[in-house]
Amino acid sequence: MRVLAISPTAGLAGIDQTFRALCLGLAEKGHHVVAVLPPEAKIAPQLNFGGVQVTRSSYLKWWFNPGFSDDNIGYCLDRSRESIDFLVRLIRRTNPDVIVSNTSVFLDGYFASRITGRPHIGHIHALFVDNIYTTMSGEFKESIYRLLASGGGHIVVPAQSLRESLSELGLGGSVSVVHNGVDIKRFSPSVARRSADGIFRILQLGHFNDNKNQMMLPDVAMDMLRRGCAGFQFALVGPSEPQYYDALHEKIMRNDLAKYFDLRKQVDDPLDCLGSSDIYVNTSTTETFPVSLLEAQACGLPVVATPTIGAREIIRDGEDGYLVASASEMAAKLCELMSDRPKVEDMGKRARANIEARFSSRVYVDEFEKVLERAATQSQQPDDRWMREVFFRVPSRRERVRVAVIVPDRSQTSFALLVEKPFDQFRREDKGFEYTVYDLSELHKIKLEEVELVYVLRIYTAPVIEIVRGAKALGIPVAFETDDNYFALQFHNGEPSHGQFENQDLADLISLADRTAVYSAAMRDAAVEHCDRVEVFRPYQLLPAEKPRYKATSVIGFMGSLKKDVDFEFVIPALQRILAEDPNVSLEFFGFVPAEFERNERVVSHPFNPDYDQFISFFRSRQWAVALAPLADTEFNRSKTNNKYREYAAAGFPGVYSDVETYRNYVKHEVTGCLAPNDEEGWYRAIRTVLYNEDLAKRIVCAAYDDIARSFSFEDHCINKKGLIYQLVNERRARADIRSMSQKTVWSVPTPLSLRSSLDLDGKDFVAAAFSGLAGMVAGVSTIPMMDFADGDGVIGAEIVVNNEIAAQSVIPLNHVKNRSFLRLSFGKRIEVEGTDNVEIRIFTRGATSRISLAGAARLSGIRRRIVPAIGLELSDEC
Missing domain, CATH: 3.40.50.2000 (Glycogen Phosphorylase B;)
Structure with a gap:
């Protein structure tokens, strides 16, 4: 199926x-x-x-x-x-x-x-x-x-x-x-490693928010202390809604409970917490069927929980846990269990049996x-x-999409793979898609007024940043794409240094770009320090016409760019040992050659061919018994893609890969490749394992090819990249429509506003744009650039007001709003207005005094143009 x-x-x-x-x-x-x-x-x-x-x-x-x-x-x-x-x-x-x-x-x-x-x-x-x-x-x-x-x-x-x-x-x-x-093999009592300090540890996993109701636990802790229970600690772990987390922390500190609570905003693996806990609690207001309860019981932990839907169906009250309706009841049950360790163990065994019988992943x-x-x-x-009438606008004629692409060098492989091949595919799919490539020497040829998008690949020098600033001034969107992390690599006199570095040019370009596309979670984390408009693309792999077959030889090969000395430090002595032991073994390098092998007669080297298709055809014609992919565990390398795994698998070479995150997440050891620890002995053993085991090498070649064919589709990559491009172009066109239609607007604001102005809203004031003479249906989306705000319990919103009556409203809690973000408030409801109606679009706050700083423009967009002209709400010093 x-x-x-x-x-x-x-x-x-x-x-x-x-x-x-x-x-x-x-x-x-x-x-x-x-x-x-x-x-x-x-x-x-x-x-x-x-x-x-x-x-x-x-x-x-x-x-x-x-x-x-x-x-x-x-x-x-x-x-x-x-x-x-x-x-x-x-x-x-x-x-x-x-x-x-x-x-x-x-x-x-x-x-x-x-x-x-x-x-x-x-x-x-x-x-x-x-x-x-x-x-x-x-x-x-x-x-x-x-x-x-x-x-x-x-x-x-x-x-x-x-x-x-x-x-x-x-x-x-x-x-x-x-x-x-739940996976009963992974979550099991065997992971338990109870501490020897005698502390009774009580765990709860989950988001810090009103529904998870962690605010109940300080009350539980105070009740336990009143009952004479001591020597316990609550461990609360999960992503946080900042306002709720801060309020919980304040309540703990106010009641002098700091030593009884360990608050952690996230952990990589819940097993670490489950294995060191004695009991699990759940204080949720609503919970349908919480997986965290299943994981806790699978690890042999009794559960004390509020009687939510899920808890009532999972827990057998009094057998493997307790259902409690209040903080006082929870405190009583926890004190009871603290004083009776054998009962905790017995209930834990029953909890495990409950999961095995009813809730294993196999049963699920x-x-x-x-x-x-x-x-x-x-x-x-x-x-x-x-459905197509309802959901899709299918235009009879597609407007041209014109893109200026800036690259460091057309001879780089990244240009061929990340621009040339996908963009040529876009042009084949859409006759209206046009793109022109410019390298550093050609920047003066770019005519920004003739393009709808500037797409920058990997380069962030000052001249490029000036082009980007010029595009932004004209309202032209900018996309930046990089597959490397140059916040973690610098060159001094041509030599690379790994570490964490300040790279102001790169930071400036990312902050200016409307979207930044990267290829790893590590690079995403580095990029979001400068802008939150970051997307993670998945790399792809082009495949040969026929599935490759393994050919047994004695050739060990490597394909990679220059300056790989730091990656080869632990491989060179391993290769020297193998060459000394077996006179039939030879080495072949593309691009980088370690200095130790440059004059060795059993070593062949090839330069890169800038024509990717010619290069890859020659590369795949080689007959390697083992392909090497060493990678030092550095910040820069953790941001790289698994490129060598994909290229080696497509060529039919069994690979040996460093046992680091870049490869560990994709390569199955001795199934689709071999993982080697980054030391001489580890690499020596891994290379020999593949080199002298033909059956294993054949299995790796077959499994690795099937894996990349299944998981790294060129078509999927094109869909995501094209989606990003067309989204930015369409947003620009929508903004252009708004500007062209906004000249007839009559403004009504409570105080003059500049392009970067702070407005104190206390729930009574609002910013409004007033209109007259409109007839038809009004609907759309308001986008407000938020430069600064004061957290509160209230909301920020926008509303359509017709003849002083609210006809449609959209609100977002202030604690959901990020600083320096774009706040989108949507009106899905269509409002019918007549030419005699007075219409206002208002931005307001409710429930708290808040300071909102608006930068540039706040506007209502997404108006259905076939019904009424678009409406723009511009806040400027001309108001």
């Missing part, structure tokens, strides 16, 4: 872990699984390791964030067009038997399934609850569930009580219960597989016509 599984999340939360377990479990059972994930998804390397084909998409978005209202639906539908279009094309290419959409991306998956006529399963992890989604009407919530079940759609929920709730809507026949599962995958098989047997009819 072919399964397309879609998830919009990028972290390591419970919904990510269940998605990972499902994909890996299905792949292990022989199903072909294609997983669609955001570019920065942390579970992607694990899925690749497990034989799952991973496709990245920057279009996937959450539909229903807290604060979502009925009025937001129009904006979300508009925003999802690109995502749905991407999924439709992917479905037609991969031909899945069934589609599974995880969490709130399910509407994109559902719409794409309806268009293509494929069975669809929406995996809903929780219902829209009133204490979170208070701005959504009950009727709207119910309509979403009914939509998912329409047209033969299926719904999977993790808890029986959710099925009962949906059955009340008449959807019972479309809903299946599949409890979440088996049950989900049954639902997939039922869904796949039900034929669906494509419903392309009406």
